[in-house]
Amino acid sequence: MNAKRIMATMAGMMALALAPAATFAQEAQRPNVVLVITDDQGYADVGFNGSTDIPTPNIDRIAREGVRFTRAYVTFPVCGPSRAGLLTGRHQSRFGYDRNPNGDPADPRGGIPRTEEILPEMLKRAGYYSMIVGKWHMGTHPTLRPRSRGFDEFYGFIEGGHSYLPEEIEFEDISQSKKLYDWYRTKLIDNGARVTFGQYLTDELSDRAVDFVRRRAGQPQPFFLYLAYNAPHAPLQASEKYLAGFAHIADPKRRTYAAMISAVDDGVGRVLAELDAKGVADNTIVIFLSDNGGVIDRATGEQPVADNGPLRGGKSQLFEGGIRVPFALRWPAMIPGGRDFTRPVSAMDITGTLAAQLGIAINPDRPLDGVDLVPYLKGEKTGDPQPVLFFRKFDQKQAAMVIGDLKYVDTGENRLLFNLRSDPGEKTNIAAANADNMAQLAKVYAVWHAQMAAQPAFPPLGTWPKAAGAKDKRQ
Secondary structure, eight states: OOHHHHHHHHHHHHHHHHSOOOOHHHHSOOOEEEEEEESSOOTTSSGGGTOSSSOOHHHHHHHHHSEEETTEEOSSSSHHHHHHHHHHSSOGGGGTOOSOBOOOTTOTTSBSOTTSOOHHHHHHHTTOEEEEEEEOOSBOSGGGSGGGTTOSEEEEESSSOOOSOGGGOOBSSGGGOOSTTGGGGBOEEETTEEEOOOSOHHHHHHHHHHHHHHHHTTSSSOEEEEEEOOTTSSSOOOOHHHHGGGTTOOSHHHHHHHHHHHHHHHHHHHHHHHHHHTTOSTTEEEEEEESSOOOOOTTTOOOSSOOOTTOSOOTTOSSHHHHBOOEEEEOTTTSOOSEEEOSOEETHHHHHHHHHHTTOOOOTTSOOSOOOOHHHHTTSSOSOSSSEEEEEETTTTEEEEEETTEEEEEOSSOEEEEETTTOTTOOOOOSGGGHHHHHHHHHHHHHHHHTSOSSOSSOBTTSSSTTOOSOOSOO
């Protein structure tokens, strides 16, 4: 695909974003929505992507009864920007969310700006009642917290990470932080109150998610549950209940990581069972994905804990292992299940799909980058839902594009080109044989880059508290 064709494709995508939305809400009962996201889970660390040492039967059920996406991308290889792209349906670089925010609760810049509408705010306009359970990481300032951004209920933590063990909790609130990552040891937030928790955190979050479904299923108002686990993000901590099931894994870090994913899988299974028990499973959209790839050893490129399968690299990198994630969607009332979708899609398409299927009007001044996947999943449209996907790491001056089966990567030192169909592991750089195309691709990226925010919107992680000192490895 040459540069002119790519530019024409981009214009067509913009026209689609501005087209009238579908009107599913007028034709049938509006679906409930359950969106489950994990943190730093490797591409191959689910059964539906080939895991053999970490069984995930409940997560696999979503893929088995729905659609498995084999080439699903997030918009950034680190959690904060990635989740911002997902929740807005827009590339986060448009509004300067190019790094993890510094966490300062006195700084109203440090999250998704109020000028951007996010998914729960859109769904509220469509009559939904919503709850977030777990990790927020979209702003710690009071004006940026979940119940100020469309959620009716919130149980979890506003920071980017958290301890899983109740005995480690020391602080009432993030404002008490004296050094970097003190916020891992804060109490949870139960709507407006700070509360302690008495069990392994993942189980605690699963309990609250199941309780929400139990309370809201069958109500006239449809519900949205955003179940945002922080597992298996560091610190690597698991309960003996789950560790006992992985004695066959010799490496202690991998064993703990596996136990953490197993706890998530049990929680997902309990949510699915509650949907079944309440008789609402058929018309509930259930989505599962990870926010970025699994952690790797940046010095060696090896995967010491997570398994990104055949993919190169991992978290923090623009190679496939950092941005290509496990992703599955189930909606029995609308989408035939039991199959794979093998073309590129984006986490932004979650918001794009929901907005289109529910007939939610989108501000034409801020069109979505995410598209409606349903016509593709039903066979009404063919081709690539996302013909071109763009990625940037502003601070590192790195860039990437996925164009069909081609992958362009600018590491800041070298420009690389890969054929993902024949080389999903990005082992063979074909840039030298495509010198003319490389120059064109660089121009295409430059056109897109010029449309994005000129600078990140807030200071980087590690600049607050002032006594933070050197960064550690938890983010």
